[in-house]
Each structure stands twice: as structure tokens, then as C-alpha cells.
Amino acid sequence: xxxxxxxxxxxxxxxxxxxxxxxxxxxxxxxxxxxxxxxxxxxxxxxxxxxxxxxxxxxxxxxxxxxxxxxxxxxxxxxxxxxxxxxxxxxxxxxxxxxxxxxxxxxxxxxxxxxxxxxxxxxxxxxxxxxxxxxxxxxxxxxxxxxxxxxxxxxxxxxxxxxxxxxxxxxxxxxxxxxxxxxxxxxxxxxxxxxxxxxxxxxxxxxxxxxxxxxxxxxxxxxxxxxxxxxxxxxxxxxxxxxxxxxxxxxxxxxxxxxxxxxxxxxxxxxxxxxxxxxxxxxxxxxxxxxxxxxxxxxxxxxxxxxxxxxxxxxxxxxxxxxxxxxxxxxxxxxxxxxxxxxxxxxxxxxxxxxxxxxxxx
Amino acid sequence: xxxxxxxxxxxxxxxxxxxxxxxxxxxxxxxxxxxxxxxxxxxxxxxxxxxxxxxxxxxxxxxxxxxxxxxxxxx
Numbered sequence: 001x002x003x004x005x006x007x008x009x010x011x012x013x014x015x016x017x018x019x020x021x022x023x024x025x026x027x028x029x030x031x032x033x034x035x036x037x038x039x040x041x042x043x044x045x046x047x048x049x050x051x052x053x054x055x056x057x058x059x060x061x062x063x064x065x066x067x068x069x070x071x072x073x074x075x076x077x078x079x080x081x082x083x084x085x086x087x088x089x090x091x092x093x094x095x096x097x098x099x100x101x102x103x104x105x106x107x108x109x110x111x112x113x114x115x116x117x118x119x120x121x122x123x124x125x126x127x128x129x130x131x132x133x134x135x136x137x138x139x140x141x142x143x144x145x146x147x148x149x150x151x152x153x154x155x156x157x158x159x160x161x162x163x164x165x166x167x168x169x170x171x172x173x174x175x176x177x178x179x180x181x182x183x184x185x186x187x188x189x190x191x192x193x194x195x196x197x198x199x200x201x202x203x204x205x206x207x208x209x210x211x212x213x214x215x216x217x218x219x220x221x222x223x224x225x226x227x228x229x230x231x232x233x234x235x236x237x238x239x240x241x242x243x244x245x246x247x248x249x250x251x252x253x254x255x256x257x258x259x260x261x262x263x264x265x266x267x268x269x270x271x272x273x274x275x276x277x278x279x280x281x282x283x284x285x286x287x288x289x290x291x292x293x294x295x296x297x298x299x300x301x302x303x304x305x306x307x308x309x310x311x312x313x314x315x316x317x318x319x320x321x322x323x324x325x326x327x328x329x330x331x332x333x334x335x336x337x338x339x340x341x342x343x344x345x346x347x348x349x350x351x352x353x354x355x356x357x358x359x360x361x362x
Numbered sequence: 363x364x365x366x367x368x369x370x371x372x373x374x375x376x377x378x379x380x381x382x383x384x385x386x387x388x389x390x391x392x393x394x395x396x397x398x399x400x401x402x403x404x405x406x407x408x409x410x411x412x413x414x415x416x417x418x419x420x421x422x423x424x425x426x427x428x429x430x431x432x433x434x435x436x437x
Contacts, residue, residue: 339383
């Protein structure tokens with residue numbers, strides 16, 4: 001039933017587009033504003049999925065296995081991937097769903113991400129990636145290292161995430177938040193217009209991430225959500241014609257693209273948008289580095305930071321941490337650093353206005 | 363009270379927000395900043411920033427397919 005991959009993908013793309021769920025944004029906010037609202041949403045997905053996955057494992061629906069932790073490639077690859085998603089303006093899923101919104105920059109990032117995933121997994125860089133991934137330690141899971149039941153970690157994560165969510169839900173902004181005027185009613189308003197809450201969006205994504213496990217398992221692909229492997233498989237299929245590589249994951253990522261397109265189109269949020277020269281170069285470079293980084297790390301923000309964390313793999317949590325560090329480095333280099341420099345330069349002029357500021361920039 | 367316009371069409375997040383912050387820093391209290399943008403995620407990020415900063419939003423609307431405008435008053 002490969003078609004279940006397509007359905008989960010469509011649902012995921014739809015929810016991510018409508019909920020404005022962006023992992024790059026969640027990690028970037030930490031460095032730009034220090035805000036943890038979207039990071040909390042991301043952690044909700046991990047916690048919800050964690051409860052589901054260990055329940056499925058206990059019920060024997062799936063059986064979680066583990067392998068030695070490739071620490072070197074995880075650290076290096078996650079840093080590269082984190083750095084790259086700031087350049088590309090979105091992580092792997094973010095790039096898929098923005099491509100569905102019509103952003104040509106994301107089309108380019110997506111093409112180069114898929115291409116360099118294949119180059120790194122099965123192409124010219126594969127021997128190097130395999131060699132670096134061969135540097136391992138004989139430990140695989142957090143609960144294994146600590147010698148505790150995984151349920152203890154699941155409970156600790158759930159409590160911590162609930163406390164964070166409560167903190168954000170209790171916070172009141174200084175002024176009421178403006179919303180777009182409603183033009184639709186009923187279910188159309190809810191699906192195609194209303195601003196979805198970050199945390200309710202996260203709950204839905206968490207449920208979809210749980211469903212992905214048994215549905216993918218049933219087709220012989222023994223994993224949860226994953227983006228990089230399937231993207232590489234698409235390239236391999238297209239250039240080598242090997243239909244064997246078309247698995248549940250391939251249907252999933254195509255579904256994300258479709259779901260995001262449906263959501264954007266029905267909400268009046270689809271338009272083919274052409275990036276400027278700088279954004280184009282960054283999208284291509286970012287996409288290529290994403291492919292290399294994710295292949296080294298053994299997964300992207302979804303496969304590693306959202307799924308391997310839920311199963312408490314060391315690889316998942318270490319990748320999660322170093323992706324945030326990589327995002328921080330690129331944010332400082334390309335976003336906050338230049339912004340501070342412009343503000344300092346503008347502050348020197350006594351009668352600066354917004355329009356002068358505009359002309360100074362260009 | 364003066365009104366200033368910031369065009370960010372074609373820029374992906376977080377640049378509309380980053381530029382809005384830079385632009386509003388240079389305005390006088392009471393002045394309005396009109397931000398035109400086409401990054402979908404900014405429909406969340408910009409009004410949230412205004413609310414957190416305590417800046418009133420005097421206009422927030424769609425102006426076409428995947429195109430929005432928001433007017434933030436410096437307070």
C-alpha cells in the first residue's frame with residue numbers, strides 16, 4: 001500500500017503549509033529573537049511521536065532496532081545541514097512545502113538537495129560519506145547509555161514539553177495580535193483561511209508522524225518519516241530508471257509537495273515567485289550543502305531531529321543540537337550580523353528615515 | 363505623523379521581519395510603517411512581532427495571491 005505514503009504526505013504538506021510550520025524558523029528564532037515558541041511546537045511533535053512509537057513497539061506493531069552511533073559524521077553533517085537550511089530558507093520538508101507554494105528559490109534548493117543527496121548516498125561522494133559514517137562508538141540510544149527504560153525518557157520529555165507549552169500559552173503579548181479579515185466561513189474558513197495555532201499544528205504533525213511508522217512498515221520500509229533517502233531515490237529513479245527504489249518514502253515526499261500546493265492554492269497563497277540573484281545563489285548552494293549534510297548526519301531535521309529523537313537515538317539528539325549550532329552560525333553570518341551593521345550605519349545619519357534607509361540598502 | 367513604505371516582496375523569511383525591525387528603529391513615535399510582503403510565514407511572524415513589541419497594527423490585509431500588507435505604528 002504505497003499509496004498510504006502519498007496520503008500521509010498530502011496531509012503533512014497541507015498541515016505544514018496552513019500551520020506555517022518551519023523548523024528552520026524554529027531554530028533560527030533562538031538566535032534572532034531568543035523566542036522558543038516554534039521550538040516548543042517542534043518538541044511537541046517529538047514528544048507526541050515518542051509516546052506513539054514506543055507504544056507501537058511495545059505492542060509489537062513495529063520493532064525498533066539500533067546500530068552503533070556514527071558520532072563524527074553526525075556532528076559534522078548536522079552542522080553543515082543547519083548552516084545550509086538558513087541559506088536555502090527552509091529545511092528539507094520546509095523546502096518541499098515552499099516549493100508547493102510556488103517559490104522558485106525553493107524549487108532550486110529542492111533540486112540541488114535531492115541531487116546532492118544522491119551524490120552523497122550512491123554517487124561520487126558515497127565512499128567518503130560511508131568512510132566518515134564508519135567512525136562509530138558502541139552506543140546507540142540515550143536509554144541504552146543511561147541504562148534506564150525508554151519510558152522514563154518519554155515521561156521526562158513529555159513533562160518538560162508540557163511545561164514549556166504552558167509557559168507559552170500563558171504569555172500575553174503587549175498588544176492584541178492582528179489577524180487577517182475573514183472572507184470565508186465555516187469549514188472553508190477553518191481549512192483555508194484561519195491562522196492555525198503553532199501547538200495544535202504540532203499535535204496534528206505528531207499524530208501523522210506516528211501513523212507513518214506502521215503504514216511505512218507494512219510496505220517493507222522499516223522507518224518513520226524521512227525525507228533525504230526518498231529524495232535521493234527519486235534522483236536515482238529518474239537517472240537510472242530503477243523502479244525498485246520507488247518506496248513509501250518517495251510517495252511521502254511527492255505527497256508533501258502536492259498537499260502544500262493544494263493548501264496554498266485553495267487559500268490564495270500560491271504564486272510563482274522568482275527570487276533575486278543573491279537568493280538564487282544561496283538557494284542552490286544551500287540545497288547542495290543540505291544534501292551532503294543530511295547524508296553525512298544520517299537524516300535531516302525530520303529524519304534525525306524529529307524522528308530519531310523520538311526513538312531516543314543518540315544520532316537524533318546529537319544531530320538536533322548541532323543543527324541548531326549550524327543554524328546559529330549561518331544566522332549570525334547572513335542575517336543578524338549584516339542587520340546590526342546596517343542599523344549602526346543608519347544610526348550615524350541624524351535625520352534617517354525609513355525611505356533613506358531603503359536607499360542605503362540598495 | 364508620517365507613513366513610510368517598506369517593500370519586501372520577493373524576500374523570504376526572516377528578511378521581511380529583519381528589515382521591518384531595522385526600518386521601525388529609525389521612525390519617530392507615532393509614525394506608521396507599511397510593510398508589503400509575499401513570504402507566507404510572515405503572516406504569522408509580523409503581526410506577532412508587532413503584538414509583542416506593543417505596536418498597534420492599523421491595517422493587515424491580502425492584496426492578491428500570496429501578497430499581503432501590514433501597517434504597524436511605532437509606539
